[in-house]
Amino acid sequence: MRVIFPFCQAQIQKPKAKEDDLRGKAFVERQAYAEALRSFFKAAQKANGGKLTQNHFAREALSSPSVVSRYLNGLRVADQKFLKQFVIAIRRLGVEISNDQEHELDELRSRARAEQIRHGERLKPIAEEMGFNVDEQNARDDPTLALQRSVNSDPYLAAFALPGIPAPHAADVLSAISDKSAATVVKIVAKYFDMDSLGDILGEIPSAQVANVLVQLDPELTVLIIARIYRDAGNEKFNSVLRALPTGYRITVQGIFEKGFE
Structure with missing residues (x-):
């Protein structure tokens, strides 16, 4: 049985951040993207009777359990290559992802990546100030x-x-x-x-x-x-x-x- 998962932006609970706060915005966008990935992962767990583990999913997504954990928990921004494998794995596990939903995930990825880079650029002189x-x-x-x-x-x-x-x-x-x-x-x-x-x-x-x-x-x-x-x-x-x-x-x-x- 295939599960239709009603995914939309409104379902994502974003932490709040000031518009001019690069640090907060980077965190917000990273967490929003991770929450979207987690939502589909949880739908896949439900479609498989609650027996799907991150280890099993990592094999399906051609990745490692530690990488999957970092991405799902928002510790790192999942890259485009992982996202493509993620979508393939989710569909294989019985959850529908429409083209629009796939596009929205990629938009979340792009925003998270852009804020990460902006934040990173701000870090260069700070790192040098610290001796790095x-x-x-x-x-x-x-x-x-x-x-x-x-x-x-x-x-x-x-x-x-x-x-x-x-x-x-x-x-x-x-x-x-x-x-x-x-x-x-x-x-x-x-x-x-x-x-x-x-x-x-x-x-x-x-x-x-x-x-x-x-x-x-x-x-x-x-x-x-x-x-x-x-x-x-x-x-x-x-x-x-x-x-x-x-x-x-x-x-x-x-x-x-x-x-x-x-």
Whole structure:
């Protein structure tokens, strides 16, 4: 049995971002594209009795499970080659994708890619300010990927440099690299350098992305960091980050807060 999946732009819940905020717009477009891909993947799971795993789908899409996971979770922008294989795999698994829907997916991909490049161009001078030279990397058309590789190769240099540059620039760096790398840098900054700077820096980043980073840290460290977000970015940002944390982790963090302030 083939499943007709009613896909339309209105179904995509986009995070909000200011029009002039390249960082926020890059995140918004990447997440919108990922949400659209996830919607079709979930439809394929339903069409196959809930038994379709990402590992199985990766084989169908001629990709690897780790790549599929990054694309579906919006950690990377799925390229055109993957999108074509994705559509073929989804159809093979019993879900209808019309030509219009395929075109809309490609439009989402194009917008996400364009914002990623714009954000990446903004990163070049910031990376140089931090001591990284992204042009030395084998990714000249994607400064974001180049910076990711630089940070992965020397997270301590990134952590040392981050508090010394303007908070919006530091936020650009953290929001451009993977959540795992950002969590590593944040942890090093907090432990060895200037934890007080993290309130201003993280206050510049979309709350959902901040939550994705914090959830990888010990809850006790997260409490110290979001206390600084409260101090430097205000109550609204503080509550927004808390709400974005996974329920179990948020309850743990709130429990530590309550004990600490009894």
